[in-house]
Amino acid sequence: MATTDASMHDEIQAEASQGTVVNFGFWIYLMSDVIIFSMLFAGFVVLSTSYAGGPTGRELFELPGVFLETLALLFSSLTYGLVMISLRQGNKRRVQGWLLVTFLLGACFIGLELHEFLSLALEGHGPQRSGFLSAFFTLVGTHGTHVTFGLLWILVMVGQVAYKGLTPAVASRLTRLSLFWHFLDIVWIAVFSTVYLGGMYR
Template structure:
């Protein structure tokens, strides 16, 4: 462990963690808004008529598996196994892209049946909260694609290590937010 005491980018990851906690507060205010407005459907459709829980279950599984594959990517990085690291990152990207594809399809279906964000305060809050999470995952996919490219150009150097450590925190953090989304938006809405 003595090697870990020179500059290992720990200040960068601490700073990134503080950013994530401030992002947490954005999500907290969006969750509070959703909880306050969830009952305001103005005669429009309610959550239990709109949400398909088994569909949400598959979305959840994609994100959960992608968290585990990112964990294995970080282990491959520590072993300096560039090939395995690349494979785990590509797999993580595909799982994340599958999640976003499912979410875009879900949003399009809701809007097509007249349950778009303009329909009621409940749906405005729903699209804002779930859409903000989706935008974060999309940003994570972009970042992941950039890192896969940087890995092939620079190999596993100090910069790539530091950036992947931050991206790993970001990715796991989005999985945490999703736990709250499926519990308090989808499951709660279906009770």
């Protein structure tokens, strides 16, 4: 009996130690993302008036559509907050449900963004048109790529919750996904303010 208790204690200690390492690594990843987006924002600001005789942001951007994108992502952040509340309550079904709602809102955001990119490209305003558009597609596209990765992560977590339940390991992964998703929300607010709203006044 004593041997079994000692073995269980060792397993718990090993899991806690591994969780600490994983969390530390995740924070390093997030900080690297902060650096990447900071560089992309800096590049956009430098090139934001390099139109090369082409269209400006005021001529290209349709704020109603971008506002819908923003609402979709903001509400997805809210629904992920409900995921975490359901997790603390130990309600597996609600965790899965709110994860799926978050996924749908994120997918709506990506769909609207792809529609915007395709419309610009078909009108001849692709990233090769000017420095401004190159910086625009790079910054907004990088954010969209991160959201797409987040959507895949959400689907993986839906499967893990269904298969494994709300174990400590699954809860830890959901918490890291929460940090990632809210981080993308914050970045998008900066994108909306700097790129779209700022572009209407340049």
